[in-house]
Amino acid sequence: MFRYFENLVNPYPPGVPETPPRGLGAFILHFSRPVLPLLIVMSLLTALVSATEVLFFSYMGELVDWLAGAERDGFFAEYGWRLAGMAALVVIGLPLLTLLQSLITHQSIFGNYPMIGRWLAHRHMLSQSMAFYQDEFAGRVSQKVMQTALAIRETVMKLMDLLVYVIVYFIGAMLLMGSAEPWLMLPLVAWLAGYIAIMKVFVPRLRQVSMEQADARARMTGRIVDSYSNIQTIKLFADTQREQDYARDAMEGFMTTVHRQMRLATKLTVSLTLLNSLLLAGVAAIAIGAWYLEAVSLGVIAVAIALVMRIRFMSNWILWEVAGLFENIGTVQDGINTIARETEVKDASHAKSLEVSRGEIRFDALRFGYSRPDGEKNRVFDGMNLTIAPGEKVGLIGRSGAGKSTLANLLLRFYDLEGGRILIDGQNIAEVTQESLRRQIGMVTQDTSLLHRSVRDNIRYGSPEATDEQVLEAVRRAHAEFIFDLVDHKGRRGLDAHVGERGVKLSGGQRQRIAISRVLLKDAPILVLDEATSALDSEVEAAIQEQLDTLMVGKTVIAIAHRLSTIAMLDRLIVLDEGNIVESGTHSELLVRNGLYASLWRRQSGGFLGLDTEEEGERQHGRPLDVES
Incomplete structure (x- = not known):
């Protein structure tokens, strides 16, 4: 069952990679098309689960009224089938709906969705020109690819969850309360107005600081990766203090955005708590007053208080989800600046071999x-x-x-x-x-860079179909017999030994001889x-x-x-x-x-x-x- 749902989406879409569009919506859609039908199904299932939960509140109100007015002797005879239907919905219907929703969400979408983004973005990055990589940190580009793919998934799924929950729960609460006592709708309307006001004040600020934080994080990561990539030069000039200061400057820039974000978080939490407290007090006051005037039953009060408590907890979740949504939108917009660049050197439309x-x-x-x-x-x-x-x-x-x-x-x-x-x-x-x-064209350069793979893979890179005998002949002709004495940290030897990032474990002459072997094999x-x-x-x-x-x-x-x-x-x-x-x-x-x-x-x-x-x-x-x- 799990494998079936996991295979509903191909995380590695075929076809020629295209330059993603620069508009936010179009950029997200570019990476979402393979999972779009399943996202719609997920939203429909989420709506059904949410509607079922609202229905439970209605049942709970009716149950309170049944228990308040029924005689014990004839209770099950009168309400038995209704209780059985409610139990079947709780024990069978809701778990089955949740199972199907979870299979679609977690097995089909959750893992495959960001991998689609990584795959498409990585293929596009590989087609970028040499000039592009001369102006960018490798660590920064890789982080953009990884972060943006996750941010796209979080943006879309949070947005769909929020829309479903807000629409289903809020409309459901309004209908349930309004049908029993129209005055109960007044605190909800006032709360909604206050909630929207809070979002208008805080969300744009959170969005701005999140965008700045994403850029600061990428800058910090790029500087750290730059230090690790050039560790030999740093040690050669014995200047680790300068590197520490260089990294700390970026870290302090990142922490500045963190502090601004956390200050907003505190103000937001206090404002939301005050608003939710006013909602609870308002609904409780009106419900108790209506009961006192015999306008509503105890069941309506139970439903009203339960729904308000649910909305109260949900409002915290929704607001933080909205903040997280805009944080992810900021990350996506930051990623657009790197990933959605046109490739400078392109094959002509009529290009031949x-x-x-x-x-x-x-x-x-x-x-x-x-x-x-x-x-x-x-x-x-x-x-x-x-x-x-x-x-x-x-x-x-x-x-x-x-x-x-x-x-x-x-x-x-x-x-x-x-x-x-x-x-x-x-x-x-x-x-x-x-x-x-x-x-x-075979080329051997002065600054030979090797892939962090086995020696065999490096030599066969220009001729993947070459046999081991051909590889060994190229090694012999390049006088690279030192290869057979290599041992890496995992005990792999000879042609199976890994050479480290950019071939850092080898001397310049050794890297050069492997590069010459590679060109000899390419022929x-x-x-x-x-x-x-x-x-x-x-x-x-x-x-x-x-x-x-x-x-x-x-x-x-x-x-x-x-x-x-x-x-x-x-x-x-x-x-x-x-x-x-x-x-x-x-x-x-x-x-x-x-x-x-x-x-x-x-x-x-x-x-x-x-x-x-x-x-x-x-x-x-x-x-x-x-x-x-």
């Missing part, structure tokens, strides 16, 4: 700049042209900020161009799917090496360089390196300066020109004490020295 047969890359009139907070652009390229022939091995050289890594990022379409085109075998990368583009026709061997020692680098030479055979290669000796043997070297190609040619040709490349080469291979004339001549004529910078 990229087919690479030769591997020619052409950068045609490239225009691109990074956006700044003030709306201006940090211009990187303004009309740059470059063609890389199929199978050509090209090295990109230049000072920091010249545009080398930006060119690689644009090739992978991490950012969209402002003008121009990038063509691979004549296909505009803006008109192919991003996934198919990146499947055709893509286009290869991008961005300081691929920068974290390796000389002996390992020399060994891996041989494997990279083998890997580059038949592939189009773009290699970025500050250590020029690692790319001097490539087919062509491109020297960039301020986003422009200032030199192009082989290592020997560029040395002869005695331009920027020759200057950089001399800076790395010369300038050491003891450099004699013969060595200087060798350097000038293209023979690199056995010296590393």
Whole structure:
């Protein structure tokens, strides 16, 4: 039975993820559609349960009158069937209604509903551009996804519960009391007016402080996660006090909102208690007066007092539910600012899969700049042209900020161009799917980041269908045999060992070799090496360089390196300066020109004490020295 109701909703809706709308109602509806029919059924069942409870109050009033006026000897003969009907409703009807309502609420909706929100929001977040994540804390984004999904569920379910209870109970109470004595309705009407006034005063304030609190909580969490993510840097500079102060500043901002919220809570509680006391006193006074004038029976007094006590307890619950409702609405609105952002880099509606047969890359009139907070652009390229022939091995050289890594990022379409085109075998990368583009490009970066999963999963990430034999071959070729000696804190060994968040348990060189293994296994026709061997020692680098030479055979290669000796043997070297190609040619040709490349080469291979004339001549004529910078 439980499994049937649990499976009524698929918590992982299929289909292409869409950008959620920015309007509050439309945003909530976007994540609620799969459970909307069940939410309606839940509300109808809640209304039936509430109506049944109101009916009990009516029965209790009648029971008091029966007991007051009936003779004991003939009581069961006269009222037996009515008592049996009441008992059946209490013992059988209400539990069955409650069971069905609980199955729909807890098995079908409660767990699945927020998971739908998390699934859809997470898929949309994965499609966001690199620029999005450069402006956001990872912890802040993940918290928004988790909190907003729960807040959507709480907002909708609280709203439906409140509407049902207020409508059913209040209307039921008015009808029961009004049918016996119209004057009994007067305190209820006055109470409702006072209740609405209290809500108008306090709820907007609670809503505002809740929104500020959600933002303060996210800021606090983001700062804490930022500290944990960069724990090595913090310890390296021995500045934990600064981190404590940085976190405490956010915590104090959060506590300011908490104190404001609790002050409002105290004022609200006292105001509501006073209003409820006036309601109880008013109904009791009118009921007793009506009984004294013989206008109502004892049963009516019992029902009136019981309903008022029920409304009194419910009013506290309702007001706090309303406060919680607006707190959740504040959380949802705060989440909209992060989750409902349009994806900057999108696949075109007519996008096809990229087919690479030769591997020619052409950068045609490239225009691109990074956006700044003030709306201006940090211009990187303004009309740059470059063609890389199929199978050509090209090295990109230049000072920091010249545009080398930006060119690689644009090739992978991490950012969209402002003008121009990038063509691979004549296909505009803006008109192919991003996934198919990146499947055709293998890349090893300087700052290698690994997933907190097993070594095997990390290596197979670019080729999920690879066998263990293929994984082991990639490990051997990348000289990453250290893997077989790894043991994690749970005792998992070798390829099964987990590497920690971002690979923190491994050295930079170890992470680099795993990354090279991953690219070797992927075996893509286009290869991008961005300081691929920068974290390796000389002996390992020399060994891996041989494997990279083998890997580059038949592939189009773009290699970025500050250590020029690692790319001097490539087919062509491109020297960039301020986003422009200032030199192009082989290592020997560029040395002869005695331009920027020759200057950089001399800076790395010369300038050491003891450099004699013969060595200087060798350097000038293209023979690199056995010296590393």
